[in-house]
Amino acid sequence: MAQERVAVAIAEWSPTIVPGLLQADGYARAIIKRGSPRATEEEIKKGVVARLARREVLEADYPPDVRVVLCESVIRRTIGGADVMREQLALLLRCGQHPTVRIQLLPLDAEPHLFVDYAVSILTSANHSSTVYGETYGTAGAVEDPERVRAAIRAYDEITGEAFSTGESARRIAKQMETL
Template sequence: MNAETDGTGGADGAQDPRRQFAEECRSARELYEGGPLTQTQLARMVRTSKSTISRVENCVGPVPAGLPPLLDQVFGTDGLFKRLYEEITAHAFPERYRRRIELETRAISISEWSPTVVPGLLQTPDYARALFREGNSRASEAELASRVSNRIARQEILANSTPPDFSVIVCESVIRRRVGSREVMQEQLSALLKHGTRPTTVLQVLPLDAGTHGLMDGPMSVLATSDGATVVYTEGIRSGAIIEEPADVRHLSRSYDVLTATALSRDASAQMIRKHMEAL
């Protein structure tokens, strides 16, 4: 998935999860069971700074990814702040992408095919920035920074204590095509190698000579959630679609399985990525 916005979401008042997060934080702090907490006291309890708490309560800047579960722990709010944070993350994207992002945060497994660029969940900040810059040459530095921040924030799901099973297949052209400078691309390929060593991640490369296959039309993700639902997400240049029809999901999932069998093994994929990285 490759389109993020500035994170405003266009919402107001109680419909804005960012504002609700701020109000809930302030309210929980002031109504704390042991007596009202100052921002300094709360900051100490959640291992952050007073200025961070102040920014969160005044809707200034993003909510740090590690803060919501700590607030839930301190206030005993049974996942309230975690749920609001997931809504904030989803609202950082155009409406047509939000359901995919919401499903992404709840997924127990994600299988992704990308024929053109490194998937957003694996991009480095500089790689993402180079893509955004090419996609909109008129974007301001602030806009670029916000979009990169939103994209990198999505990667928190792979770093938490219970990450989803994550399978990724990229076309060989993805690792061959230089995005940004030589240094940017080397850093990105190095990051891919590191991701490939994670026990919950399987990273494969589909060679250019692999021939035709059923997913040549574009990128695709298969997302399965703990409630047993499985959906497919497909994306165009300016559009994204969720596919839920069981027969279509089954067909596309099968196409992904065939692609998995056709792609290089994990070790051979890592060797190819390392070879291209060293050749830059």
């Protein structure tokens, strides 16, 4: 997360949930609480505060360019109940209006790709070097090997090309809000 605060560009892919950078309070709380059933209310609150603090990068004097591609299933999976999900979808729509943020949905029938089963973040630093972070159950790892980074960037470009436009993605998010 420290590198996220100094990145000039952030590219996110998530096949399952809204990435922490764009999570609303109730959504983050539902995920943290469900993932840590023995956590105290204070521990949950600390986790939510930490997660929500990540959005501060969007309000910085020089915010990074943020590109997010979500599997279409992310907006259809109701986490925390209908009200929480409406709040989350509304936040996605607001964030998508930010001048440095693009949010796209990858259709459910898109072709398989390199990241099909795990979340990935590609962070680009001010010196234009990129690091890829992959997340799976209980682990997250950084990849800095140039060949693997290049392959990850190519795969990310492929999914953005397959994804709905930002406008169509926003329409689909708004439509999903209406159905809740």
